[in-house]
Amino acid sequence: MYDVIIIGAGASGMMAAATAASKGARVALLEHKDDIGKKILATGNGRCNFTNTDMSVNRFHGSKALIKNGLSQFDYADTIRFFKKLGIPAYDNAGYIYPNSRQAASVVAAFRMELMRLHVDVKTGIKITEIKAARITAKDTKTTANPSCYCIQTDKGSYESKKLIIACGLTASPKLGSDGSLFRMIEALGHHIQKPMPALCGFSCEGLNFKKITGVRCDATVASLIDGQMTEQNTGELQLADYGISGIPVFQISSLISRALNKGQRVEVIIDFLPAFSDDSLYRYIKDRSTAITDNRSLNEMLNGLLNNKLLLELIHKSGVSPDKKGRLLTDDDCESLTRSIKHTAVSVRKPRGVEFAQVCAGGIYTKEIDVHTLESKIHPGLYFCGELLDVDGICGGYNLQWAWTSGYIAGEMQ
Numbered sequence: 001m002y003d004v005i006i007i008g009a010g011a012s013g014m015m016a017a018a019t020a021a022s023k024g025a026r027v028a029l030l031e032h033k034d035d036i037g038k039k040i041l042a043t044g045n046g047r048c049n050f051t052n053t054d055m056s057v058n059r060f061h062g063s064k065a066l067i068k069n070g071l072s073q074f075d076y077a078d079t080i081r082f083f084k085k086l087g088i089p090a091y092d093n094a095g096y097i098y099p100n101s102r103q104a105a106s107v108v109a110a111f112r113m114e115l116m117r118l119h120v121d122v123k124t125g126i127k128i129t130e131i132k133a134a135r136i137t138a139k140d141t142k143t144t145a146n147p148s149c150y151c152i153q154t155d156k157g158s159y160e161s162k163k164l165i166i167a168c169g170l171t172a173s174p175k176l177g178s179d180g181s182l183f184r185m186i187e188a189l190g191h192h193i194q195k196p197m198p199a200l201c202g203f204s205c206e207g208l209n210f211k212k213i214t215g216v217r218c219d220a221t222v223a224s225l226i227d228g229q230m231t232e233q234n235t236g237e238l239q240l241a242d243y244g245i246s247g248i249p250v251f252q253i254s255s256l257i258s259r260a261l262n263k264g265q266r267v268e269v270i271i272d273f274l275p276a277f278s279d280d281s282l283y284r285y286i287k288d289r290s291t292a293i294t295d296n297r298s299l300n301e302m303l304n305g306l307l308n309n310k311l312l313l314e315l316i317h318k319s320g321v322s323p324d325k326k327g328r329l330l331t332d333d334d335c336e337s338l339t340r341s342i343k344h345t346a347v348s349v350r351k352p353r354g355v356e357f358a359q360v361c362a363g364g365i366y367t368k369e370i371d372v373h374t375l376e377s378k379i380h381p382g383l384y385f386c387g388e389l390l391d392v393d394g395i396c397g398g399y400n401l402q403w404a405w406t407s408g409y410i411a412g413e414m415q
């Protein structure tokens, strides 16, 4: 009998295992992939942006109660201290924290050594077939000395524990292990899982000829409009693809968009392709160019160099002004339409790209089913959840891993 079994050797599961074992618990960590920490290796383009010094609650979506309670127990400074102890000094790039090696592999290696040092039984390549919880309710725990007991049946035999921590993630990037294969067993325990929604992802859109501008990258501001209401905006390198929009600024506003689409709300994204110009200064620029032109060059030629040429042509088309019109003949209305097209193009958002392309999923176990301070199930004493499986997702910048460390620490501490 183990004190604690943890299912899922991702970021939160390994943190839970290290925390529980460091308090003296006998711990087993069960992972169905052939190795631990597969997703961590892919984080931050292989560099692992593992936390951020700006931990404002508004960097997260989902349950604010979980986030606030969680960060009050284990925040970015605890994370930096934890990794420093494991031999990983932090590299701080304007608040974005990486291992000094800039290698995600260092983080996985450090966990591997720590779990070994703490005698955690790590079992990889194991297929879980059933989770049985002893039939004891939360009420009975007041009178029972050793209330909980879990039996995990697998293709390699069964394992028993007093506590169970489930850290299997949601379904983002399923090839890295988080494939939803445990959901059926979690639901069999009486819990409910809000449908995972891709977040930190691109979106299929309509409103521009995306096939013509695929591959273009440019600095832009994107703002989401949900049922006509402006919700969030972000500026950064926008990536245009044949299906629609992607890139960091889109990721930063993606959680609310995915949640809105899931509710059937109407979503548009307004794109400002020249955030460095105000509306007035862009209007003036176009007007002055037009006035200065004395030859017969076309509008398209006149604005050459302002934006990527494929994109410029598409935005001129969208403005309704002919790209072949002579630059010197532009009217005030033309200048106005061009300004509007370059700085206020609206695309309607159809759907998120699939979970296979998402870095994170929103959704997860309903927060009302767990204690927000301890992450313990309100249905089964001794059962805990952590990581992305809970209804918390963060923007890019180390927030999702911070949530994994925070929630893994809390679940592991409760042994």
Ligand SMILES: Cc1cc2nc3c(=O)[nH]c(=O)nc-3n(C[C@H](O)[C@H](O)[C@H](O)COP(=O)(O)OP(=O)(O)OC[C@H]3O[C@@H](n4cnc5c(N)ncnc54)[C@H](O)[C@@H]3O)c2cc1C
Binding pocket: 007, 008, 009, 010, 011, 012, 013, 030, 031, 032, 033, 036, 037, 038, 039, 040, 042, 043, 044, 045, 048, 049, 050, 051, 126, 127, 128, 167, 168, 169, 170, 172, 173, 176, 177, 178, 179, 180, 181, 182, 358, 359, 360, 386, 387, 388, 389, 397, 398, 399, 400, 401, 402, 404
């Ligand atoms: C490409 C990419 C880049 C990212 N970059 C960053 C970044 O730089 N910074 C950041 O903060 N976040 C980043 N993230 C997000 C971050 O990696 C995740 O939010 C975090 O890893 C979630 O941790 P977790 O423990 O909840 O789940 P996961 O890391 O997904 O771990 C779940 C584990 O459970 C295992 N599992 C699942 N089902 C079963 C089962 N049935 N039986 C046994 N084991 C099971 C899985 O194999 C996996 O090992 C990135 C994500 C991706 C995909």
